[in-house]
Amino acid sequence: MTTAVRPLIAGNWKMNGLAASLSEAKALAQALAEQPAATDVALCPPATLIAQMAWQLKGSVVAIGGQDCHDKQSGAFTGDIAAQMLADAGASLVILGHSERRAYHGETDAQVAAKVEAALRAGLKPIICVGETLAEREAGRTLVVIESQVKGSLPAPLQGAPFAVAYEPCWAIGTGLTPTLAQIEEVHVAIRRLISAQLGESGAVAPILYGGSVKPDNAGEILKVSEVGGALVGGASLKAADFLGIIRAL
Numbered sequence: 001m002t003t004a005v006r007p008l009i010a011g012n013w014k015m016n017g018l019a020a021s022l023s024e025a026k027a028l029a030q031a032l033a034e035q036p037a038a039t040d041v042a043l044c045p046p047a048t049l050i051a052q053m054a055w056q057l058k059g060s061v062v063a064i065g066g067q068d069c070h071d072k073q074s075g076a077f078t079g080d081i082a083a084q085m086l087a088d089a090g091a092s093l094v095i096l097g098h099s100e101r102r103a104y105h106g107e108t109d110a111q112v113a114a115k116v117e118a119a120l121r122a123g124l125k126p127i128i129c130v131g132e133t134l135a136e137r138e139a140g141r142t143l144v145v146i147e148s149q150v151k152g153s154l155p156a157p158l159q160g161a162p163f164a165v166a167y168e169p170c171w172a173i174g175t176g177l178t179p180t181l182a183q184i185e186e187v188h189v190a191i192r193r194l195i196s197a198q199l200g201e202s203g204a205v206a207p208i209l210y211g212g213s214v215k216p217d218n219a220g221e222i223l224k225v226s227e228v229g230g231a232l233v234g235g236a237s238l239k240a241a242d243f244l245g246i247i248r249a250l
């Protein structure tokens with residue numbers, strides 16, 4: 001990690017959490033108020049909890065994010081949420097192009113790029129996810145896949161805007177499997193090279209998060225890997241104690 005990169009540890013609650021789960025977010029914010037973290041921290045709850053969480057964590061260091069947004073500002077798109085609506089509810093970030101969106105909703109790189117532009121227009125900081133499948137890794141295609149996702153999902157307006165990239169190998173998400181530290185480094189270094197070339201200074205300072213089965217007991221070694229500028233955490237972000245264990249590992 002270069003010194004200019006401000007790390008980010010973001011929790012992705014996915015389709016988990018009811019109003020009662022807000023107590024975990026409050027416990028997290030309180031612990032970070034008592035002992036500040038050495039990193040930016042964000043929670044991305046389901047859309048139903050964004051406004052309440054933003055309200056309850058107002059003034060805390062924990063930023064709130066969405067998990068997806070539509071690329072249009074408004075209109076007849078039943079069930080979708082515009083970037084501006086996330087911002088209006090109190091979000092300052094949004095996860096885009098998560099592999100679960102790509103796999104279960106058929107999102108393409110071009111659609112992810114359009115969503116990134118919508119997020120920027122709404123003043124949200126996008127966390128753009130890329131990652132190979134197990135078949136792609138086994139076929140030796142990891143870097144080719146990552147390069148095409150980075151080129152296709154990160155549009156030119158990111159130049160001059162704050163953003164983060166998350167490298168999440170699909171086969172490591174929710175499986176307890178993680179790549180070796182050398183494999184993580186290889187991809188992160190490649191992403192840094194690509195985004196610096198593509199987006200200049202903003203690409204040089206954007207944190208590149210690792211995601212996929214990050215837990216309190218493996219976070220320390222992963223976060224030390226060159227060009228790993230934080231983590232995108234799924235399952236282990238649901239409980240304040242686990243998420244804090246990861247945050248404190250930095």
Ligand code: PGA
Nearest residue numbers: 173174212213233234235
């Ligand atoms: P996981 O999910 O930490 O549960 O593996 C990570 C993610 O999908 O962002």
